[in-house]
Amino acid sequence: MDFISWNDFEKIEIRTGTIIEVKDFPAARKPAYQLWIDFGKEIGIKKSSAQITVHYSKEDLQNRTILAVVNFPPKQIGTFISECLVLGVYDENNAVILLETKTPVSNGQKVG
Numbered sequence: 001m002d003f004i005s006w007n008d009f010e011k012i013e014i015r016t017g018t019i020i021e022v023k024d025f026p027a028a029r030k031p032a033y034q035l036w037i038d039f040g041k042e043i044g045i046k047k048s049s050a051q052i053t054v055h056y057s058k059e060d061l062q063n064r065t066i067l068a069v070v071n072f073p074p075k076q077i078g079t080f081i082s083e084c085l086v087l088g089v090y091d092e093n094n095a096v097i098l099l100e101t102k103t104p105v106s107n108g109q110k111v112g
Contacts (some may be wrong), residue, residue, distance in 0.1 A: 016107050027079050070084045
C-alpha cells in the first residue's frame, strides 16, 4: 500500500449528491447506467457512467444521495462524457455497491 499525505487527500473533492436522472447505457462495454447527479449550487449537476446494474434498478437509484469524486477531468466513455466518479465497494462477485449517506445531508457536502 502506498501512503499519501494529508495534502494529497485534501486535493480529492468527494462530495454528496442526489441522483436526479438515470438512463440505460447500451453503448457501454459492460452494463452501466448514465446518471445525472445534483451536487448543489456550488458544483451543479454532473454526469457519470456507473456499472451498478447488478444491485440497482433505474427506479432504485432515483433520489439516492451518494458520494462521488467531482474533480476528475471529464472522461469520454463511448458516446457519453462522464464528469465525476461515483464511489462504491465491490461485493464478493465484483458487483458495485454504492457508498451512500444514511442520514439526509445537503447536496455538495464535502467529505473530509
